[in-house]
Each structure stands twice: as structure tokens, then as C-alpha cells.
Amino acid sequence: MCISLAISGTLVDTSLYEILEDIICERVHGTGHRDDKCKDTGVQTQLSSLMGGLQAAMMVPGLVLTVPYGALADRYGRVKILGLSLLGITLYMASMAVVCARPDVFSLKLIWLSPAFQVIGGGTMVANPMLYATVADIVTDEQRSSAFMYIGSLVMAGSLVARPITYLAMSRSAWFAMWLGIAWLGITTVLAFCIPETLNVQAAVETDPVAVETPPDGKSPVLRFIATARAYVTKTFKTIRWLFWEQRLVGFLLVGLTFETLGKLAQLVSPQYISKRYKLSYSKVNLLQSIDTVTVLVLLLCILPVAGHLLTTKLRLSAREKDLRLAQGSAVVAALGTLVIATADKMSLLVVGMVTFNLGGGYTYLLRGLMTSLVAGHSIGLLYSCIAFVDTIIFMVAPLLYAWLFNVGLGQGDAWIGLPYLVGGGILVAAAVLVGLIRASFVDDVGTGGEGDEEEGEAGEESTGVR
Template sequence: MSDFGDDDVGGGRDDVFEEEDVTEFFEPEVAEGDEDQDQLANGEDQDNIVVSGDPSAAANASRTDKSSRDKKIPDEERNTTPYMTKYERARILGTRALQISMNAPVLVDLEGETDPLQIAIKELREKKIPLIVRRYLPDGYYEDWTCEELLQLGHRIGSTAAMTNNERHAAEGDPLLPPRGLTNPFEADATNFSSVATATAAAAAHDHDHDDNADNRTTAQRLRIAIPCLLCFFCLVVGEALLTTPVLQIRENLICRAMFPDLLPSGADLSRHPLCKSNRVQVELALVNGWELTFMLLPSILTGVSWGIAADRHGRMRILQLANLGVLLSLFWQVTVYSFPDVLPLRLVWLQGAFLLLGGGASTYMALLYTIASDISSEAYRATAILYLGTAFHTATLLGGPITYFAMRRGARFAFGLGIGFWVLVLALTTVIPETRSDAAVRRARADALQDDADATKHAWWDIRPLVWDLVRQTRMVTRIIFLKNATLGILLFSTIFSTLGKAGDNLKQQYAAKRFGWTMAETSFLDSIKGAVSIILTAAILPAISQVLLAKFRLPPIIKDWWMTIGSLCMVVIGSACLTAAGSGGVFIASLVIQQLGGGYEFAFRSMASEMVDSSHIAMLFTAHSVFQLVSEAGAGPVLATVFRMGLDVGASESAKA
């Protein structure tokens, strides 16, 4: 009996309820290999798909009876926004970083990088991420976009015109973007990406910096910067041309009067006087000019990169105006020496190099103009912007000769004063150019300045240790950024020495043509006009058209496009130089010169390519370093080319003697 009066066995009078076997509905197990076969049947790999769009439709996609392939919208009928959203960018970088961390094949050159997220960012920058963005629509249908399509089309849209406010609000309300109140965008998706949460947060931070670095200026704002920049470049080159010839004439007259004070009438024109063409006068003139070049190059070589770093940190316009002021002070010093020849010896013009320590001189000025052109243009159109600066340079060079000729007819001092006037005009133009650095670059510069202020210690005014330490620190930074962190960029900059060495031989071409074909020096002057005309057509029309074809038709990334343009330009230079060497007549020589000049876009394509290899906060440092390499090459080009030319004449003479 039990405690309740019932029998323990038998269950009392009530009917015994017998439990029925529970029928469990289990999903049929997927046989090994069936999942892969299903993916192959659908022609896709789910691991390489990033889900976007309507979250409900994406979550229900796997529960529908209809095949996923039947719900795919054909590529030609896709109508969602053809650019990558911030949400998609973060998802892509996080997914790709996870794949790379699991030893997935990497599609870019690592260059020593080991962080999976940084590798993914580099793949995204070079448009080589092998992922597909699947955008689900509310009705369950979806569109597939490759990363390359979204990056290429989005870049083209962004570079064609800036978004208006209405367009921006429409984009923010796009169904492809996550809800505004969603703190974690991955909560809206049924797929679990918790393992890449850290990578996604870092990717979002990178995307924020990417937006700050992007150029969101309107066309009118860009023109407001570009037009004064082009005018500055034009006036600078014309001003340099106006100063060269008058300075030679003024110095020759001053030396001649100093050596023959009793034989020359006062106030007379000495430009054709035979005494002024004597060897004594010409030797002294060559000495003054030769050492002047050395004293003017040294400040730019020693301080050029430092001023470039300052331009990255404190702004382009400030350093640009300081460089302009330094050039004007050096010109005013020349005026002072020329105005008081009885008191100040002519050789005191060598001291004008001291004023170029302020701003780095004309070479730094030109480097900063290239920097401004790089700041206001996107990667795709950077080469075109720099090419237009080249057009302004060649146009000014071509017009500088006639302008100088007519100015010299009114006197050397008038032409010299007109050249100074052009530099004053350049200074006035710089006051209307706004700052061109990106917001991210400004923030980084401010953070660096605050860090330097926090680390700084007070020293006596005569203590040079802080200056030495700053010089060492800047040298280390330049070495790390240009040579160690990116060895390819360092090699490219070093190659500038040899390209500049070749350009320095232009004067020898005239001398070679005069000797080879029996021309006079006056007759060889038309070679400069031919080169100038070809260069203008090249930089204004031919190379910009080639750049757009490579971008639009061949869809090359900007840096690859610039690389091909650089290689093509160098090939034209090599072919033209070989033809010049073998030219047996004047006509063939001129045709060869045209072919060689078609490679004149090398420098501009090179600058554009190099600017894409460094962060935007170091562009000015890069271009000033490039100018320093050019100046070093120019300093040694004269003796080297003169020696080679003399050796060539000796070889030619020996061959003629044998014949």
C-alpha cells in the first residue's frame, strides 16, 4: 500500500496514461560535400559574399522555397546606388581581415605588413578585394556588386561633381545604409560577424579618416584655387626669364667700368663695347655667376625638406609666402649692390643666398605649387592637374623670350625691374589662395604640434642643441617615410638625379647641332621654340587625353595609370635620344628632337605617381625632397656633361683622323 491507500503496483482504479513516443522533426543532415556542391551549383562562394541591404529580406533569404539564383537581379537591371556605402566598406574590411587572418591568399604586395586589417585596407585601396556585396531588397530579390565595380563607379561619381546637400541627405536615407540609431550595424544581419568586431571598428575609423582626406570641394572652389595657382606658376617662370638676361648685362657693364674706368664714357651703352667682351671681363663675369649658382643652391638643398615639413604642419600658404619674401629680399639685395658699385663690390651678390634661407627659395616655391595642385585634385585627376601646371610652365617659357627681348630694348635695368614686378605680383596672388590641406591632415598636424610643445624644454637662445636635435629628428623622419617605409619611393626619388642630369644637357644639344651641321648659335635658337611648342601640346592635350582613356576605358587604378605614363614618357626619351645620336641631317635631328620632347611628361606623371605613395600629410615634404634631388643633380650636371662632351669631341676627332 502506498501512503494514499493505493496499491503500489496496479495504479488504483484510474486508467493509467501511457506516454506516447514524441515525434521529433529534425533537419536532414547535410551530407559531406553537399554544401560545397550547392554553392558550386549556384555559381558562388558564400564565404566571399558580404550581405547588405534590407536586413529582414536577408534573414529570410535562406527560408524561402524559391532558389536564390532565381531571385538574383541581372546586372544590367540593377538600380541601387552604384557606390560603396560606409556600412559596406566596414563589413568588407572586417570580412577580408578575417579571411587574411585565416591564411587566405593575399592579392597585393605586403611590403612587410603583417596586420590583416592593414592588408585589407591596402587591397581595398588598390581595388583588389575578391568579395561580392549582395544587396537584398525588401521583396527578397537581391543585386550582386563586385567591390571593383562599386569603387570604380563611386570614384567616378565623386570626381565628376561634389554631392549637393539634398543628394547627401538622400544617400544617408538610402535603404542600403543601416538605421541611424543602430550602434552596431551587424545586429541588423542574421550572419554572425562577432569574430571581426575589432576589425570592423578599426575599419570604421579608417573610413572616417578616408572621408576627411577626400576632397569635397565644389568646382567653383577648386577653380578659385587653381586659377591663382596657374597664374603664380606663369608669373614665376616669366619673372625668372626676365631676370636672367638683364642681370648678365648689368653685371658685365659693372665689371667693365670697374676694370676700365678711364676708357669708358659715363652713361654710354656698353652692351656692344669691345672692352666689355675682353677676356678679363668675361672671366670675372663667369666667376661671379658660377659661385652665385653655388651660393643660391646651398640654402635650398640644406633647408628645402625642412620647409616642406613645415608646410605640411603649418600650412602651404604661410611657407609659400615666406619663400616668396625670401626671393624678393634677395632681389632687393641685388638692386642695392648694383646701385652703389663704388661702395659695394659686385661679388657681394653672393650674399643673396642668405635670404633664400627664408622659405627655401624658388625651388621650394615651385614644389609647393605642385603640392597645392595635388591637394585640390583627386587621385584620378591629379596627373591632369599637374600636367596643366606643366602647360603653364612651358607657355611661360615660350613667351619669356619675346617678353625679355622687348623689355631689354628699353634697358637692362627696366627689364630687371619688370622681373621684380612679376615676383611682387606672385606675392599678391598667394594672398587670395586659401589653405588647401585636408581636415585630417590639419588635425594630425595640430596633434603633432601639441606633442612637440608638451615635449619641448626651454633652452638659452645661444644653445644650438635644439636646432641640431630638430635637424636629426627631421632627417630620421624623412629617411623613415621616404626610404625605409617605402623603399620603392626612395629608389624613384634617387633616380631623379639621373633624369635631371639628362635634362641639363639641353644647352649642349644646341652646341652639338651647331658643330655637327654647321649652324650658327642664332640659328640653333629655334630649337627652343620647337621644344616649347611640342611641350605645350603634350601637356595641354595629348597626355590629359591619354590619362582619361587609361582611367575610363582600361579602368586602371590612378597609380598604375601614372606608372604607365611614366614608362611611356621614358621610352620616348630613350628612342628620341638614340635617334639624335644617329641623325645625319638637320631634318632628322629636328624630328628626333620632337620624339624626345614627347617624353617631356615624365616629370609630371612621376610627381603624380609619387604623391599617391605617401600620406596626404607628407605631400609637401615629398615634393621638396624631389626638388632637393633635382638641385643636387643640377649642381653636378655642368662639370659631368662638359667632361662627357669633351670626351665625345675627342672620340670624333680620332675617328676623323683614322678616316
């Protein structure tokens, strides 16, 4: 599933840039334009604004529906919600392709309406947490961080496979790559409904710390439905309060994830930044970004596991303290990588910056694993949905922010074209500082190893109902 999603997503995303650039370039320079004309500031500014608006519009369904769908997943199961979200994504991509296929009939800005199809299932901001929740249901606390890294590795492996597939498909035509990606995603959607359900609904209800006040019998079906819906909305808000207020560490970790996500989204402008600065086609940029995939695979499969083993065996750190230290280091390394990319005037320096940036990719998996270990199985879906809700807000703001910063950089000349990376690097530094403060503030919670952790784990199981 992860590999298929990575391949279909890469096919559609890469071809969309090429298709939109060609349409805009033809409108600006006419039908007989040379390819190098498509890289000028006028075309690239329009493309940046169009993609920024699309990426922001794509987040709207998730902003409204992520938390409700997460609550439903904790009540009725993960697979149904996952399948619905992929169905909505497939319809969204297909409608966008239709708009681009007839630029003589439709305004390109109509692609901003395509994400409305993601009301079905909530879109990517629901699909992603459902994948994590599915795995979290069937692994132990000790296995969880490693399992999340393996998920990331599978996604990266899919991206690695997707790069040459996309390059070959784009060599035939951007439209061939587009329709191939949509068809691939459609097949993946069918497969999603075939995944065995992982949630034990009865056990989840029994261990839930926030009970649902069911409406009394005797009411009409309509009134009973309204009362039931009101009860579940109330339960959802009470559970969110329990997750992020009564569980203070979980709340602070969510803030850390927010900073890290916002900082790393500077890479949203990577295709356009690399294409503009180094005069490369998008198919070649896509192939160059295979460096990202290989680096993250090495990080998740080799570097982080070895570093974690050394921290727990040599320094005798607890699992929580180990995860926090690795997360802090990841944010620092990623910040350094963004600064190198922003100032790279040669392709060799760009590659160094890309490798460094991706060596800081463990932050998200480490903090997600730590947060999951602090809550019970009955609330995992809602926890991930709340994380996705915050991500949705960030993904709505970040494309517009970084598109604006990119345009500002373009206006100031080539020396400032890396402005989005400079800002992203500063935000990642803030994420590293925040994790350091969390370690200092919660030294009693994270423990320093051995027996203290074991006692704390037992207490946590008793108070939260963890299996």
C-alpha cells in the same frame, strides 16, 4: 601665380646672361668691341664659369632648409611658406642686379653671395614643392597626375607668353628687362600671401602615422622650446624613413626622378650653346626656345592624356602601370632628343632635336603623381620637400658638371661643343632602364588593372591614413 612666376623668371634669366656677357666682353676687349667679339672662347668660358658658380650657390639655401620648411608646411600650412620663399627670391634677384649695376665697384663673383637672401623661405626649392602640395591637397588620387600636368601646362603657357615679352623688353635694353622682371616678381610675392590655405591642419595631425612627443609641462619656456624643436626634428627623420624605406616603391621612384632631373639639366647650357654654335644673340635664342614651350604644351594637354586613355581603355592597364610605362617612354624620347641636339650642325636639325627632347617632358609629372598617391595628405609637403632636397643637390652638381663639359667641348673644337648633351642623354637612358626595373620588380604593387587596384587602394588607405 604659375604664369607670373614664369614671366618674371624668364625676364631676369635672359637679361642676366646679356648683362654679364657685356661686362665681361668690355673687360676683355675694351669699350669699343664689336658684338661678334663677345662670342669668342675667352668671353664664353668666363661667362660659363660665372653662371655655373651662381647656379650652384643658388642651391645652398635649399639644401639646408628645404626639408625643415616642408615639415613646417605640413604643420602650419602651405601659403605662409610659399609667400616667404617668393620674398627671399625677390631679394636675391634685386641684390644680384645691384652687383651687376656697379661692376666698377663690385666684383662680378659677388653675385654668388646673393642667394643668401633665399634663407628667407628656402628659395625656389621650397616654392616649387609648395605649389604642388597646394594642388595635391585639393584633388583626388584619380585627378592628381592630370592636375600636375595642368600645372606644367600653365608654367609652359607662362613661358610662351614670356618669350615675346622678354624679346620686346630686351629690345629696349637688358637692364629694362631685368628690373621689369624683378618688379613683376615682387607683385607676385604679394599675391602669394592672398592664396586661401589648403591644408586641413587638424585632419593632418589626426592621420599622421608618426606622432610628436610633446615635452611635459613644468619646464622653463627655453627648455620647453628646445624639447619641442628636438621632438619635431626626430619626427621629421622618422617620417622620412617611413616615406622612403617602409614605402619601398616611393624610394625607388625618387631614384628614378633623380636620374631624370640630372639628365635633363644638360639644357642649362642651352642659351650659351645655341648662341655660340649658331652665332645668335641671347634675345633671339630666347625667342627660339619658344619651340620648347609649344612642344611641352602639346605634350601635356594632348599627347599624354590621349596616350594614357588608350593604355587604360585598350590595354586595360592600371593607373600606376600606365604612369610607369609613359614615364619610361618619356625618358627614351628625351634621351633621343639630347643626342640630336648634340650633333645638330644645322638649325633645322636643332629644331628637330629640341622638339624631340621636349616630347619626353612627362616623366616628372607622372612619377610625382604616382608617389603622391602612395602617401597620405599629412606627409605631402615633406615628400615634395625631400624630392626638392635631392633636386637641390643635383642642381648644385649639374651646373658645374655641364659648365665643365661645355668648356671641355669648346677646347676640343666645334665638333665636341655638344658634349653636355651627350652625357645628359646617357643619364636619361639610365632613367628609362630604372623605370623598367621598377615595373618588373613591383608588378604586384603596380597591378595590372581593375579589381586588384581597387583592393590595393583600400588597403593603402587603411594603412597610410589617406582621406
